[in-house]
Amino acid sequence: IFDEVCDTTGVTLKRFMTEVSLLNPEIEELTTLFGAIETACKAIANLVKRSPLPSSDTLGLQGEINVQGEDQKKLDVIANDILKRALRFTGRLGVLASEEEDTPVDLMPRDPSTKKVLIDEGEKYVAVFDPLDGSSNVDAGIPTGTIIGIYEHDETCKIDPDALEEDRTKQENLCLANTLQPGTNLVAAAYCLYSSSTFLVLTLGAGTYGFTLDETIGEFVLSHPNIKIPECSSIMSFNEANTPSWDRPLQDTFAKWRTGTGKSGKKFSSRYIGSMVGDVHRTLLYGGVFGYPGDKKNPNGKLRLLYEGAPMSFIMEQAGGLSTTGTQRVMEISPDTVHQRVPIIMGSRQDVEEVMDAYKNFGIE
Numbered sequence: 001i002f003d004e005v006c007d008t009t010g011v012t013l014k015r016f017m018t019e020v021s022l023l024n025p026e027i028e029e030l031t032t033l034f035g036a037i038e039t040a041c042k043a044i045a046n047l048v049k050r051s052p053l054p055s056s057d058t059l060g061l062q063g064e065i066n067v068q069g070e071d072q073k074k075l076d077v078i079a080n081d082i083l084k085r086a087l088r089f090t091g092r093l094g095v096l097a098s099e100e101e102d103t104p105v106d107l108m109p110r111d112p113s114t115k116k117v118l119i120d121e122g123e124k125y126v127a128v129f130d131p132l133d134g135s136s137n138v139d140a141g142i143p144t145g146t147i148i149g150i151y152e153h154d155e156t157c158k159i160d161p162d163a164l165e166e167d168r169t170k171q172e173n174l175c176l177a178n179t180l181q182p183g184t185n186l187v188a189a190a191y192c193l194y195s196s197s198t199f200l201v202l203t204l205g206a207g208t209y210g211f212t213l214d215e216t217i218g219e220f221v222l223s224h225p226n227i228k229i230p231e232c233s234s235i236m237s238f239n240e241a242n243t244p245s246w247d248r249p250l251q252d253t254f255a256k257w258r259t260g261t262g263k264s265g266k267k268f269s270s271r272y273i274g275s276m277v278g279d280v281h282r283t284l285l286y287g288g289v290f291g292y293p294g295d296k297k298n299p300n301g302k303l304r305l306l307y308e309g310a311p312m313s314f315i316m317e318q319a320g321g322l323s324t325t326g327t328q329r330v331m332e333i334s335p336d337t338v339h340q341r342v343p344i345i346m347g348s349r350q351d352v353e354e355v356m357d358a359y360k361n362f363g364i365e
Ligand code: P6P
Pocket: 133, 134, 135, 136, 239, 274, 275, 276, 277, 279, 292, 302, 303
């Protein structure tokens, strides 16, 4: 929509959101949220860039273990705080879930004395995010990223401030459970890539748009309007050390891609940096298939559905790509728990379809 009606040269993210919301008043509230997101991403970009400096003191471990059982990096915690604070003060968020938080964080505005939720009839959103995905790569200067998904707050989620304590707790738990929505409910998704440049790529459900941070003016400028991933490619982006424990359909497809005997007849090359946002961004722009499939040890793979798989799948699909577990569309999976993992194979339509056909032909539905 946007690039059909607007001149796309020198468009900042702020102007993009303003013009899109003029065309789509129902998403006007998202303008506020994306203002907070871009500010947080600029702050995180700066921290990541400066972290190796002796004066920065943001390298290394926080000394805590997060709910993933992973060593929390100082930067993980700082990036999480930056995002939570930025989003909280928009006044548009009811609840958020983060890779760095054990459970969803309730952002409902509360009366400081009674702790009762101040029911705000204003628009409420739910944010889910991985504040610094691939953070273990920062010390080596390898690209990292922030991944964000935005859901509407479930209208059935109402907290009666005068309800009995027990009932109000149940209502609040239901509201916190609002984070557990399938990707098809997403109203927006974005990632910020901290690499040779700082990129912010987003979708509002009508195409995928890429912005590059112009540090001379401190603004994200539209650089990739209406990204469309190449229909087919010859790049595979997986941790191929795990090939022996993958499903047979995937092993067979990879064997064909390696020898140029697959659907496209092309011999594939391998590109994998072990940092999802960087691998997905290259896949979006150059084409290819990125994935972290399940294997015998981890049948659901390694990546998280709620704040990695679903938002990245939304962005990929809006760019004309596909995102599947091998047998199911990732965006259609309803999370049972905040941190559940999901097998992911996403990218160029023709190549992902080749994997899906292999699963079907193998009789795995
Ligand atoms: P492996 C980074 O730790 C991450 O969560 C993703 O960003 C990345 O795609 C994946 O794990 C890499 O995992 O097992 O290949 O190192």
